[in-house]
Amino acid sequence: MGVLRSQTTPFYVKAQMLNGTFKVYHPKPFELNSEAATEVVNLFVDELDRSGFILTEYDRNAIKRNGSGLFEQIESKNDEYITNAHAIFKRALNSYDSILTIINLKGLLFSDKDSISFLPYTSKPFYSPDIKKHMARIERYIKSVSLDRVLNTVDYDKLNEEQFYAKAREFSKPIIKNIKRNVQELLNNSYQYTESCLLNALAHRYDPHSNFFTDEQKQEFSKHLAVEVESFGFYFNENDKAVAEIGYIEPGGAAWMSNEVHEGDLFISMQLGNVIYTNEDFSADELQKKMESSDEKTMTLTLRKKNGLQKTVKLVKHKAASDENSVKGYILRGNGAVVAYMALPSFYTDMQNQTLPGCANDVAKELLKLEGDSVQGLILDLRNNGGGSMLEAINLAGIFIDEGPLFIYKEKNKKPALIKDINRGSIFKKPLVVLINEASASASELFSNIVQDYNLGIVVGQTSYGKGTAQQVIPLDTMLLINRNFNRLKTDYIKITNGKFYRLNGSTHQGKGVVPHVQLPATPGYSLIKECKEEFYLTPDSIVKKVVYTPHPALGIAQITQASQTRVNSSPDFKKFTLYSDSVNTYIGKMHRIALSRTGYLKNKIHSDRLFTGLEQALKGKNNVISCFNNSFDKKLYEVNQTVKDFNTRVIEAISQDMFINESYLIINDLINQQPK
Secondary structure, three states: OOOOOHHHOOHHHHHHHHHHHHHHHOOOOOOOOHHHHHHHHHHHHHHHOOOOOOOOHHHHHHHHOOHHHHHHHHHOOOOHHHHHHHHHHHHHHHHHHHHHHHHHHHOOOOOOOOEEEEOOOOOOOOOOOOHHHHHHHHHHHHHHHHHHHHHOOOOHHHOOHHHHHHHHHHHHHHHHHHHHHHHHHHHHOHHHHHHHHHHHHHHHHHOOOOEEEOHHHHOOOOOOOOOOOEEOOEEEEEOOOOOEEEEEEOOOOHHHHHOOOOOOOEEEEEEEOOEEEEOOOOOHHHHHHHHHHOOOOEEEEEEEOOOOOEEEEEEEOEEOOOOOOOOOEEEEEOOOOOEEEEEOOOEOOOOOOOOOOOHHHHHHHHHHHHHHHOOOEEEEEOOOOOOEOHHHHHHHHHHHOOOEEEEEEEOOOOOOEEEEEOOOOOOOOOOEEEEEOOOOOOHHHHHHHHHHHOOOOEEEEOOOOOOOEEEEEEEOOHHHHHOOOHHHOOOOEEEEEEEEEEOOOOOOOOOOOOOOOEEOOOOOOHHHOOHHHOOOOOOOOOOOOOOOOOOOOOOOHHHHHHHHHHHHHHOHHHHHHHHHHHHHHHHHOOOEEEEOOHHHHHHHHHHHHHHHHHHHHHOEOOOOOOEEEEOHHHHOHHHOOHHHHHHHHHHHHHHHHEHHHHHHHHHHHHHHHHOOO
């Protein structure tokens, strides 16, 4: 019989089911020994408290104690380890709650003698050695967030010192209240949370893309907007640090069309009219409700990108109808050819019915529209595209090749399978440039590999993320797979890595990334966010399989690369960008100590604002040759609604100012000029 209610199932049963499934299907299962158990426990402690504000170092050591015997306990049907770990975690939560109450009652005092330290970007959190230092650290954190909030107000510079601190103390109340609410939610579900973290750590020990999640976690937010509903086109999610982030972007919505908002971006604030909402005041659910219930048509959204950079984006509500393309094609004109430009932020499909057309179909329809503008080539922008549907990547490749093998797919204990484009004929046969960056992953990399293998075009940008694996979501209790309606049951799930991708020559981009034909300057911080930086990532290998295919004639890559390097090296815009990029890398790579006072925080704000605003401005090329226009078909549509027209104008302006798109335009011009006349 399958296990239907996860709440009544002992931890060891779930762990046995997880390990059993991974042993059968995972490409590289590990030996369940004491060394691996210690590694799982280390991951578990990090999962429990990623902020360092719940557990002290003493608590962490107590949870780690006897962890090397975890697998022996699981095998012997003993849940002593997780019972003890839960007791320690629950005690720490209660202690955290009490500390917050004390801080709230006594109020905050600010002084130049008091300071807070921020660790270098991607550093692991610091944990307090004892309870006294723990309380002081939490208090310093609340002070810092409160001071930040004051600096986010419109008239902060008009406040004198006394008013400034009064405002900070005022902000501290809802900040503490919100943290206490999150703590209470954890206390109410402390065992389930502890168990979920330990099972997730167990999955992560196999590889960083394998997960465990409960039914509640799987269903925590809907990914579908109602048809013809005005919205800003994104959903909030709450990450494991209880911080709101961008959880999902609706294809074709305002956030999608801006190409400046991406899944995983951390939320800082949103301004709707004269009201500013921040993460400290509201949960992700509350922020979602505030956004959806607002009558405001415009939003100023402030985010922190994955590389630590802060980004402010202006969005305008509009309707994203189901019969409307989610991909939009634009026209670029400069001192050369007429070129089409499309941004594809993800390889989307209808997850409820994958037989319905997805992004590849939308790209194909948009290409047919663009033929009316006599375009001579296409720039496909896959920057920050973290992947999505493998089938859509296959279908997209089919637009550009006639027929033939695309890549090799390998599952454990199965022969390598050659995945082919079965639809004869290609829609687009003109020069192609694919623009990628360090955050382009999975299906984006799969498609970029195909472009390189077939000489379909030139891949431009930075070396990509390096994810060459595939995952499948199945119920933890695999016996439920025989029940076709298992999705209706309340059960736990696992996302398991069960396959690997290889290029037609048998090599892989796993852990290495796709190396573009033409390298452009790197984005600050992104070099630190790579598959190969993840703990227990699957190391790259290769396979031998004879593959017969007919690539297009070789392109003049060497000449085009040399021409691009010459332009970039002599470009004032790229020189300015590199200067700011180096400064930002230095800034995020070292520890900062900031005085917890009006003077200290103002000084830091002026410095960081100058740095990050300078970088954002440096990304806007002052010497770009391109101008961006709507295609002839869409031009009339944007004349109807003034609000949508204004948003469209900003999108076009952003494309025109993007120095990387500008260089891609110059590269595709060189490629077009190589073509036989």
